[in-house]
Amino acid sequence: AQELLQRMTDKCFRKCVGKPGSSLDNSEQKCIAMCMDRYMDAWNTVSRTYNSRLQ
Amino acid sequence: AQELLQRMTDKCFRKCVGKPGSSLDNSEQKCIAMCMDRYMDAWNTVSRTYNSRLQ
Amino acid sequence: AQELLQRMTDKCFRKCVGKPGSSLDNSEQKCIAMCMDRYMDAWNTVSRTYNSRLQ
Amino acid sequence: QQKAQLQLKVHGFTELCWDKCVEKPSSRFDSRTEACLQSCVERFVDTTLAVTGRFAQMVQKGGH
């Protein structure tokens, strides 16, 4: 899961943290949580689609 | 040639397939073929220029 | 220092050389020198911040 | 080891298709985004096949 965590952190940081401030504010934290959920949805969709294509 | 194929596929997919649809349409296919030809031209030019610079 | 040099060269080339011409002109050379200095400043700031965070 | 390579592909596709299909993370994917992700994988595989096939032809003809 290391690879997944790294790529997800990178994408969600870029998407959710505009100009970095003195802490993660509330909306950034919410954005990161939502971004994680969607990134894992995307990973699952991609994985399912690719596996069924390979068969 | 593995490395060339991978990088070329990535570049040409990004250039030629905007919003992915239910199949590669005609214009996307033409674009991919043309993109491949140009990418290999670019590879050849770069390779030639770099080799002559090294000598 | 290999890794630093490679990443710095890449960033400064992208920032300072717009459309590549027949040689590096004066302003491109100045930009590259300045870009190097700032990139190393950035590297130092990042390194210091990250190390103190780890402790 | 083959499984590791397959996983790496899935990671790569996820990044690529995320960039192509997801504008802003929301509380749920709408059906359009979901369809886009699926098509993105399918079309990328198609592109790989097209590129590889064409390249093989060129090599056979000695065109490259």
Add this chain to the structure above:
Amino acid sequence: QQKAQLQLKVHGFTELCWDKCVEKPSSRFDSRTEACLQSCVERFVDTTLAVTGRFAQMVQKGGH
């Protein structure tokens, strides 16, 4: 080897935060750019902790 990995992180953060904080190289960083670089590292570490923690929770709950 651990030191090599730490160095690699510093290289990665420098690239990321350079992209986020540095518009145009000038003869000196102003204090805003300097502060941005520091916050960028701090917030990225915060993000890593948030993501990793939330992921661990999900795995425990068997949610993934």
Add this chain to the structure above:
Amino acid sequence: QQKAQLQLKVHGFTELCWDKCVEKPSSRFDSRTEACLQSCVERFVDTTLAVTGRFAQMVQKGGH
């Protein structure tokens, strides 16, 4: 192994200079694009030399 590293450089330059010089794939490169690709490689090598030389000077002076 040295040849493999040289090949990797050619792949890297091709990507970089493709991004800098090629707008839209067409049925043929015009002379401007062709010249841009050549200059791109030459200027990148120049930049590498400039950066490496300046860095070596700094290290000698103990400036870094």
